[in-house]
Amino acid sequence: MGKSRKIVCRCEDLTEEEIIHAIDEGYNDLESLKRYTGATTGACQGKGCLMHLIRILSQKTKRSPEEIGVTTQRPPVNPVPLLILSEGDTE
Amino acid sequence: MRVAVIGAGVMGLSTAYFLAKSGVEVKVFEQKYLTYGASGRNSGGITAMLDREELIPFAMRSLEMYENLPSELEFNFLFRMDGYIKVADRDEDVERLEKSLNLQRKLGVDAEIIEPQEIRDLIPDFNSSAVTFAVFSKNSGVVFPWPVVWGLAKGCRELGVEIKTHTKVHDITIGEGIRGVKAGDEFFEADVIVNSAGAWSNEMSRIAGIELGNKIMKEEICVTESIKPYLDPYLLDVSHGLYISQTSRGEIVGGITGREVEKIETKSSMDFLVKYARRVTQLIPKLKGLSILRQWSGVYDEGKDGLPVVGFSKDESFVQANGLGHWGMTIGLSLGKELAKLIIKGENPKLKPFSPERF
Known part of the structure; x- marks a missing residue:
């Protein structure tokens, strides 16, 4: 695998090139980039790829990671089966 | 004519797109990023099986638009x-x-x-x-809401519409004299201001001095x-x-x-x-x-009566384009198209049931 095939998001099978392409298309804020590429929305919910996304965005747009921020973290922290949830309590 | 559209959801962008297609100069103001609001958070169910007689024709027209607009915009809505x-x-x-x-x-x-x-x-x-x-x-059927927003945005931009994201409107001037919206450090002068801010429409209406009450x-x-x-x-x-x-x-x-x-x-x-x-x-x-x-x-x-609020407010320079309720994704495309006609021609009987002046 050459340099151009760096996988940055394993769940959604995204390469660094594809992320850069999306930024070039104008999806150059983190929330838009996440939605357009699907990065951080797979099984790991960004645990594996969010840092890469921020790094690439920072390099491409010359903004600091602080300026870029992080995506909104959505519950649950880890995937939970519907069967288990259906046994939970309601208010 | 110059129009300021507040809110880059399906309603605002559809209105902006069809206005721009008719040669109107439009600028869209979005407080966050594209898909931040309800147009980016819904599940994309599209049907004309609605309960309200007033909404059904708009759902039917939108269904046709979901089939035809993607090729016009060259953007796949992933509609099935x-x-x-x-x-x-x-x-x-x-x-x-x-x-x-x-x-x-x-x-x-x-x-x-x-x-x-x-x-x-x-x-x-x-x-x-x-x-x-x-x-x-x-x-x-089902549509993927994000590409609908991005596709409409693409169509708008190709027609020269500027979409200012991360730009919250904080003042609106209507009435006689100079009208427009203030967003960031910019004052955008406009003949007509469209309030398509979804859940934030009450707030936008209030700063224009008009009570909405959605x-x-x-x-x-x-x-x-x-x-x-x-x-x-x-x-x-x-x-x-x-x-x-x-x-x-x-x-x-x-x-x-x-x-x-x-x-x-x-x-x-x-x-x-x-x-x-x-x-x-x-x-x-x-x-x-x-x-x-x-x-x-x-x-x-x-809207207070369960119907959208779309049309001229008591001040004709301020147009409501909100209150679409649970069915915004279903009716927004065609409502936006009809609203563009209303703004350009000054009248559109199809939108009468949704007039802000009905209350």
Whole structure:
């Protein structure tokens, strides 16, 4: 695998090139980039790829990671089966 | 003519696109990023099987637009017309569905009653004993909301519309003399200001000095891990307010229809997940092994009488384009197109039921 095939998001099978392409298309804020590429929305919910996304965005747009921020973290922290949830309590 | 559009959701962008197509100079102001609001948080069910007579023709026209606009915009909305099922298990809901069905058929909607067991032909693992009544429309389906917003935005930009994201409007001047909106350090002078700010429309109207009073609704949704294509139609259980469909990425997306809230907030609750999990595993028991990956919530607005608020306010330079309720994704495209006509021609009888002056 050459340099151009760096996988940055394993769940959604995204390469660094594809992320850069999306930024070039104008999806150059983190929330838009996440939605357009699907990065951080797979099984790991960004645990594996969010840092890469921020790094690439920072390099491409010359903004600091602080300026870029992080995506909104959505519950649950880890995937939970519907069967288990259906046994939970309601208010 | 120069128009300022506040809010880059489906309603605002559709209006902006059709205005720009007619040569109007338009600028769109979005407080966050594209898809931040309800147009980016919904589940994309599109059907003309609606309860209100006033909305059905707009849903029918939007369905046509979902088929035709993607090629015009050269942007795939990932729309698939695999049908829409509504089910109920309470007598009053059955009555309402029957009444609505008669209305829909009168207006030319292709919808029919099906036996609960027949749902198994459409959803193989459906537990038909969980419901007592079902209606089905073949000419309905599911759209991926994000590409709808991005596609409309692309169309707008290609026509010269500037979309200012991360730019909140903080002052609106209407009436005689110089009119326009103040956003950031810019004052954009405009002949007409369109308030398509969704749940934030009350606030935008207030700063223009016009009381709106739309209801604020909050809705929660969640998504499972992806599986192979399995669930073709969109399913809405009206008795439990629960809906479910499968995205083109394979996730099962579902939620519970919104309830009115005092103010805008988008917290997610465990209570929702439990209620959703209970009912969805009754309807399709096989789903119980699937895991929820992510949940979120969204807010939208609804007119006081349950109908959208679209048209000239008492000041003709301030146009309401809000209050679309739960069906914004379904009716927004065609409402925006008709609103553009209203703004250009000064009148459009099709929008009369939604006039802000009806209250």
